[in-house]
Amino acid sequence: MPINQQILLDNRPQGEAVASNFKLVSAETPALADGQVLVRHHYLSLDPYMRGRMNESKSYAASQPLGEVMIGGTVGEVVESRNAKYAVGDKVVGMGGWQEYSVVDANAPGALRKVDTTHVPLSHYLGAVGMPGVTAWYGLVKIIAPKEGDTVVVSAATGAVGSAFAALAKARGCRVVGIAGGTDKCKYATEELGFDACIDYKVHGDVKAMAKALKEACPNGIDGYFENVGGWIMDAVMLRMNAFSRIALCGMIAGYDGAPLPMANPALMLINRMKVEGFIVSEHMEVWPDALKELGMLVGTGKLRPRETIAQGIAAAPEAFLGLLKGKNFGKQLVKLI
DSSP: OEEEEEOOOOOOSSSSOGGEEEEEEEEOOOOTTEEEEEEEEEEOOOOOOOHHSSSSSSSSSSSOOSSBBBOEEEEEEEEEEETTTOOTTOOOEEEEOOSEEEEEEETTTSSSEEEOOOOOOOOGOOOOOOOOHHHHHIIIIIIOOOOTTOOOEEESTSHHHHHHHHHHHHHHTOOOEESSHHHHHHHHHHHTSSOOOETTTTSSOOHHEEEHHHHOOOTOEEEEEEEEHHHHHHHHHHTTEEEEEEEEEEOOOOGGTTTTOOOOTHHHHHHTTTTEEOOOOOOOOOGHHHHHHHHHHHTTTSSOOEEEEEEEEEHHHHHHHHHHHHOOOOSEEEOOOO
16 A cells, blocks of 8 residues: 655644644555545645634634644545445545545545546646635625625635635626735736736735725725735725625634734724625535536636646645745645645
8 A cells, every 4th residue: 555644733833833833744545445435635725724723722613633634625536446436547626634645435425526627627626616716606696795886805815715706706797806915916816817906915004005095996985895814904994895785704814823803993894784794615515516617617718717836745735834824825825746
């Protein structure tokens, strides 16, 4: 059986996450039981939610256990099968974790899904046509529910979620404004992703400056906001929200290193009769087929051209993940394992 390199959560962060929280080990892959398949992972997804799982605290999902393989989405190929539904060579997406191989009970609901790489590259099933894309779809379609002509804003605009959000919102006739860090990211947002405008938070670096930039980019105010960041950026956006506007609360990456983030002016939610709804996309599996169908079509027709940042080899995963938390990635952050 092949040797499997794995990254475990070795100890919990004390404040900011560091590389020494993780441990690289090797183990033999076990023999398969009936119904199981062995998947060789081609790519591993790195996502902000993983930082919250590293803490031992109350959240929407259980904490990542110490001494076990870090949680994570994977795409790869079936290399051995004892399940009639899966053949050697099938390309699949699952939650194989931070390791090179996984043994999967392929009969378990949602454990594994076959994917077609004819028109969509395998790696995109971890981004634009995967969990991040469906996240963007749910927040836009089910919470923001825009009308044609509405102005919608998304933070972390050039990441995997933000880039999908732009394509989906433009398809619905919205004015789409992004918030991202750096000239290159903002240029990519407007020139390749279809954003009508993108504001550089590194230039507009406080609430007052960001609110002013948003006023210029959103002359009719903001009808819908997709929140990935939180903190002072959210405070600035709140100042520009219209009456009866909607916020899809997806992520608060600015506060993932421990300290709770205060909100400067929560009374704005009452004054503007705003709808603010947090969501976890894995709790809404009923929308995935429709969402994936639209996302696949957008990628296949070139209307969504996602960018990827790819680290090489399983040992590179911790540093790539820490970089993601600081916004060093450009587009979807992946680790290539083969």
